[in-house]
Amino acid sequence: MPNSKMPRHRHLFFYAFLILISSPPSSAELGKASHYNPPYIPTACFGRDFSQLPSDGYFAAVGDDLWNNGTACGKKYMVSCISSPFSRACKKEKTIQVRAVDRAKTAVSRSSQAGTTITLSRAAFEVISDIRSTWVAIQFKQV
Template identity: 45%
Template sequence: MCRRHTQLLLCLFITFFINLPFPSFADVGTAAQYSPPYLPTGCYGGEALQFPSSNLFAAAGDGIWDNGAACGRQYLVRCISAEQPRTCIPQQIIQIKIVDYAVSTVSTPSATGTTMVLSQKAFQTIANSSAGLINIEFQQV
């Protein structure tokens, strides 16, 4: 009996992981977007030179801010769902850098209380720009 049960569990486990379209990330949250001007007052005191040349960056929400320790952290991020169908761009995973605290951003985010507020370019790389809020998976790298 135990052997059959173990084989069934192993079979289900393998079937589940083989059929996953993406790697599983550690955390799930929400993301909004904000637009220029980008003035990173929360991390770098207005030093625009700290932005990555790719313009793939974000402001950290309260959940990952960690009293400023999030500054400079890199995350892999992908859109997993949104209120509007076909908002997420399939199979798009980006790497962003935290450059600010979401509460202190100069430009108002498209939705408040999010895990991350992505730069316009970062948001539009993983989701339709008309969306105000998306659900994301993210993992620190």
């Protein structure tokens, strides 16, 4: 008759799995995103170096809360739209990764929205929201 007891290593795997699925997900932050248009160069992070802009066009200028004396330069963030004053502007199932390349306050082409956490390039904003919306509420997390 086969042994009905689970081998010891399977017990450990099972308990590790239970701990993993019961751990709370790492928290994301909430903020406001707007968008800006070219010219994107020069930036506060990398000046006139065009190689700083990802080829997919997914980058951002960060607000003062994230800027932190330039330490945000080059950091990557996962961003998703959670609500908007423009009806059905959010593309709810879309999340985008952007690279911080500028400071929103000093960007050559600034957003018109005060209090923006992240100002997304036009290409990045269009992935998560209808471009006709001037700003959206977002959930974001540094990766």
